Amino acid sequence: MAAYRLEMRDIQKEYFGNRVLKGVSIRVEPGKIYSIVGENGAGKSTLMNILFGMPVIHNTGGFSGEILMDGNPVRISSPQDAVDLGIGMVHQEFMLLPGFSIAENIKLNREITFPNMVSRLFGSRLQSLDIPAMRRDSRKALDRLGLSTLDEMLPVAGLPVGYMQFVEIAREIDKEKTKILVLDEPTAVLTESEAEVLLATMRRLAGEGISILFITHRLDEVLAVSEDITVLRDGEQVATLKTGEASVSRLAELMVGRKLEAVGCDACAPSPKGDKTLLKIEDLRVDMPGERVRGLDLDVYEGEILGVGGLAGHGKIGIANGVLGMYPAEGKLILDGKELPLNNALEALRSGMAFVSEDRRGVGLLLDESIETNMTVTAMQCQEKFLRRMGISLADGGAIRRHALKMIRDLDIRCTGPEQIVRRLSGGNQQKVCIAKAITLEPRLIFVSEPTRGIDVGAKKIVLDLLVRLNREMGVTVVITSSELAELRSICDRIAIIYNGKLEGVLPPDASDVDFGLLMAGEMSHSRKEAS
Amino acid sequence: MTSAQETRTTQNAVPPIPPAKKKFELAYALRSNVVPLFFLVICVIGAYYSGLSLPFLLNEIVVRMARNSFLVISLIIPILAGMGLNFGIVLGAMAGQFAYFATVNWQIAGLWGFTLTCLLSFPLAVFFGWLTGKLFNSAKGKEMITGIILGFFANGVYQLINLYFMGNLIPIRVPEMLIPGGYGLRNTVDLKIMHYALDNLWKVRISIPGSIMPIVVPVVTLAVIALLCVGMHFLFKTKLGQEFRATGQNRHIAEVSGIQVDKIRILAIIFSTVLAAWGQIIFLQNIGNMNTYGAHVQVGTFAVAAILIGGASVSKATIGQALMGTLLFHTMFIVSPLAGKNLLGNVQVGEYFRVFVTYGVIGVALALHAWQGKAKRKT
Numbered sequence: 001m002a003a004y005r006l007e008m009r010d011i012q013k014e015y016f017g018n019r020v021l022k023g024v025s026i027r028v029e030p031g032k033i034y035s036i037v038g039e040n041g042a043g044k045s046t047l048m049n050i051l052f053g054m055p056v057i058h059n060t061g062g063f064s065g066e067i068l069m070d071g072n073p074v075r076i077s078s079p080q081d082a083v084d085l086g087i088g089m090v091h092q093e094f095m096l097l098p099g100f101s102i103a104e105n106i107k108l109n110r111e112i113t114f115p116n117m118v119s120r121l122f123g124s125r126l127q128s129l130d131i132p133a134m135r136r137d138s139r140k141a142l143d144r145l146g147l148s149t150l151d152e153m154l155p156v157a158g159l160p161v162g163y164m165q166f167v168e169i170a171r172e173i174d175k176e177k178t179k180i181l182v183l184d185e186p187t188a189v190l191t192e193s194e195a196e197v198l199l200a201t202m203r204r205l206a207g208e209g210i211s212i213l214f215i216t217h218r219l220d221e222v223l224a225v226s227e228d229i230t231v232l233r234d235g236e237q238v239a240t241l242k243t244g245e246a247s248v249s250r251l252a253e254l255m256v257g258r259k260l261e262a263v264g265c266d267a268c269a270p271s272p273k274g275d276k277t278l279l280k281i282e283d284l285r286v287d288m289p290g291e292r293v294r295g296l297d298l299d300v301y302e303g304e305i306l307g308v309g310g311l312a313g314h315g316k317i318g319i320a321n322g323v324l325g326m327y328p329a330e331g332k333l334i335l336d337g338k339e340l341p342l343n344n345a346l347e348a349l350r351s352g353m354a355f356v357s358e359d360r361r362g363v364g365l366l367l368d369e370s371i372e373t374n375m376t377v378t379a380m381q382c383q384e385k386f387l388r389r390m391g392i393s394l395a396d397g398g399a400i401r402r403h404a405l406k407m408i409r410d411l412d413i414r415c416t417g418p419e420q421i422v423r424r425l426s427g428g429n430q431q432k433v434c435i436a437k438a439i440t441l442e443p444r445l446i447f448v449s450e451p452t453r454g455i456d457v458g459a460k461k462i463v464l465d466l467l468v469r470l471n472r473e474m475g476v477t478v479v480i481t482s483s484e485l486a487e488l489r490s491i492c493d494r495i496a497i498i499y500n501g502k503l504e505g506v507l508p509p510d511a512s513d514v515d516f517g518l519l520m521a522g523e524m525s526h527s528r529k530e531a532s
Numbered sequence: 533m534t535s536a537q538e539t540r541t542t543q544n545a546v547p548p549i550p551p552a553k554k555k556f557e558l559a560y561a562l563r564s565n566v567v568p569l570f571f572l573v574i575c576v577i578g579a580y581y582s583g584l585s586l587p588f589l590l591n592e593i594v595v596r597m598a599r600n601s602f603l604v605i606s607l608i609i610p611i612l613a614g615m616g617l618n619f620g621i622v623l624g625a626m627a628g629q630f631a632y633f634a635t636v637n638w639q640i641a642g643l644w645g646f647t648l649t650c651l652l653s654f655p656l657a658v659f660f661g662w663l664t665g666k667l668f669n670s671a672k673g674k675e676m677i678t679g680i681i682l683g684f685f686a687n688g689v690y691q692l693i694n695l696y697f698m699g700n701l702i703p704i705r706v707p708e709m710l711i712p713g714g715y716g717l718r719n720t721v722d723l724k725i726m727h728y729a730l731d732n733l734w735k736v737r738i739s740i741p742g743s744i745m746p747i748v749v750p751v752v753t754l755a756v757i758a759l760l761c762v763g764m765h766f767l768f769k770t771k772l773g774q775e776f777r778a779t780g781q782n783r784h785i786a787e788v789s790g791i792q793v794d795k796i797r798i799l800a801i802i803f804s805t806v807l808a809a810w811g812q813i814i815f816l817q818n819i820g821n822m823n824t825y826g827a828h829v830q831v832g833t834f835a836v837a838a839i840l841i842g843g844a845s846v847s848k849a850t851i852g853q854a855l856m857g858t859l860l861f862h863t864m865f866i867v868s869p870l871a872g873k874n875l876l877g878n879v880q881v882g883e884y885f886r887v888f889v890t891y892g893v894i895g896v897a898l899a900l901h902a903w904q905g906k907a908k909r910k911t
Contacts, residue, residue: 118766
């Protein structure tokens with residue numbers, strides 16, 4: 001028997017010419033817990049999708065590299081293949097049917113049946129369900145996880161999230177063949193104590209000989225349970241360590257660390273930063289699906305460039321969307337001493353704020369309208385600019401054209417003219433139109449979300465430079481939200497890191513990689529909780 | 533950590549869930565059955581003011597239950613498979629009617645004719661169901677509106693065939709079926725040869741003391757409906773039934789667990805269409821003649837309204853709800869014109885109320901479904 005239960009050798013994957021995995025190799029021993037850590041977009045999910053034979057991999061040209069199980073090369077071209085080989089996957093989002101009982105969920109599509117008269121005539125699909133046998137098996141699986149108090153006939157619908165996670169694991173270990181269990185961020189939805197139970201359970205399962213691939217952001221958990229750790233960054237395997245060689249700060253550094261690109265304008269004057277609080281956010285809660293904000297306090301100083309960073313799904317995107325009234329929000333906003341009503345986009349825009357949305361093509365632009373219309377439409381709506389009053393308000397074509405031409409010149413928008421439809425522009429130029437639209441409002445405070453997402457490298461620098469110029473030359477306070485930490489570090493005065501919908505900490509741009517990594521992984525609030 | 537300690541931490545950290553209350557709660561029972569209760573009250577009031585005698589009313593109810601239950605029950609499977617109210621059963625009704633044209637044309641009478649009609653309708657209904665299912669799979673989430681429009685479209689094709697092809701391309705032996713011009717079916721097709729083919733096999737008369745009119749019970753027809761209920765119940769206890777329910781709850785999860793969702797959905801519609809075809813055949817053998825161009829038109833709406841009045845929703849339905857709905861809906865049919873006349877001096881008011889309720893209840897059910905969906909997304 002080979003020494004490794006699973007080996008993935010030199011796995012490479014491209015999505016449309018974009019290399020997301022650049023030669024990753026892992027080796028998992030039987031009965032060991034192997035952790036994979038990395039930021040969002042580091043390639044963890046892609047690696048697991050390859051292992052599980054997800055259609056998304058094979059629809060996009062497959063991958064290169066080898067997968068071996070127990071020393072034998074295997075081909076995994078569908079999730080069914082993976083299941084047949086004994087790979088069990090607990091997905092990040094729950095794969096449970098709320099209306100079914102726990103037992104029915106554990107046995108979903110693997111129901112135990114017995115033949116009856118009808119099934120003898122019309123085939124095995126019409127065999128009756130053997131509910132007692134299904135209950136027995138489920139009971140066994142739940143007992144193995146130490147959940148002897150949980151009734152297997154309860155519907156999943158009312159269960160606490162923690163239990164759902166265990167039901168998912170029970171389903172996987174109930175499959176007799178399961179030799180490798182993949183847990184994709186299983187503790188993300190759990191409370192501290194539930195997570196501990198889960199870790200204990202993982203150790204016990206490993207003790208029974210099941211190999212576990214553990215994917216997470218929580219570095220202390222990685223150190224607590226796993227033997228081997230691989231760190232991925234931008235699709236590269238930056239390190240593979242034994243637990244003994246690793247520490248939380250070392251992992252954080254490996255996870256985040258990257259060469260800083262010198263963007264921004266080093267030569268310009270420092271930002272006209274004052275100590276006056278321009279916007280005070282108190283206990284903000286935003287119900288934005290996938291990016292919930294859960295009680296955030298943050299001050300924005302007049303004249304600064306504030307960066308907002310954090311991992312995807314932790315709510316950094318939700319902040320600007322909540323403040324500008326795009327998603328239902330609760331809490332308190334004080335702009336320049338006056339309280340602002342929430343959930344009112346018009347009022348937010350009228351009070352001197354502007355927003356460049358992360359959803360450029362959905363929210364930011366009217367794709368089939370001209371550049372000039374896009375630039376002026378918000379100002380016309382909110383501030384009644386570019387209008388001629390003749391009983392009814394009419395658009396002032398001349399003023400619009402003059403303004404658009406000036407903006408095109410100032411921001412260097414590459415286009416055929418102000419009448420060009422924005423759908424035809426490149427991503428970078430579309431982003432410039434979005435920014436022009438925001439500038440047209442002459443805001444004091446501008447929120448910019450993911451300004452460089454989906455635009456090419458050259459355009460990135462131009463967009464960032466533009467934001468800096470806006471700040472330095474026009475004195476606009478800028479709040480920029482971005483997943484790219486390097487980008488924030490290159491232009492911001494302060495960087496706020498969001499974790500789990502709350503402010504985790506604020507760092508200067510020149511703070512060390514370790515500090516950023518620790519904040520993004522939520523280590524501060526973990527240790528705070530432990531201390532209290 | 534020893535394993536004993538581990539087990540203890542496990543149990544300490546995850547507190548047991550209190551067992552669900554099994555006690556009967558009146559308020560809860562009332563709340564969850566508010567729709568059928570509301571219509572029950574209306575039916576009782578209507579029955580009182582209609583001035584109909586109880587034996588007459590009971591007789592009518594029995595007749596109409598035997599006539600309509602089958603059609604209403606045919607809606608259950610698609611609801612459980614997550615496809616909503618299958619307005620496409622209109623196509624099933626058409627399959628049944630096409631089969632009748634054949635047997636009437638061949639002049640096969642009585643139970644044999646009835647049985648042959650059922651057999652002939654089967655392949656047609658399977659084919660129509662397959663087409664409908666295919667269409668619904670490419671309009672996932674919009675099955676109901678698709679089904680309604682499909683019904684209109686199919687009606688056009690049905691008219692084309694019966695108005696121009698019958699007697700022309702399709703030879704018809706019985707000249708009474710055709711319009712005098714030589715082609716095209718008449719407005720009414722006489723089903724006298726199969727009238728009561730099933731009902732009259734065994735009729736039990738229950739006489740009620742103090743009344744001249746006995747209640748006539750078509751035992752065989754009711755037995756067929758009972759058999760269907762048992763069959764449905766059996767189906768839901770099988771692997772296939774589990775697949776229907778899993779698909780209905782969440783297509784994506786069902787697919788990830790290896791259930792062939794698209795096939796299951798088509799199968800659900802085929803079941804429903806075939807049952808609707810047979811339901812329509814039972815319905816028409818009781819009526820005794822067929823309105824060629826109108827008999828199927830309202831089948832979908834009436835069946836849907838009935839099951840909704842019984843307390844079903846777009847995503848939940850039981851056999852009991854289907855039967856209860858049929859009972860209430862058709863009691864309303866019987867009593868509302870007379871109640872309207874007696875209360876307000878006008879038959880039209882009662883008629884108006886009935887039509888209003890039919891469409892109103894469908895509208896409310898769909899709106900409720902949309903609101904619930906919205907609330908679910910919020911939490």
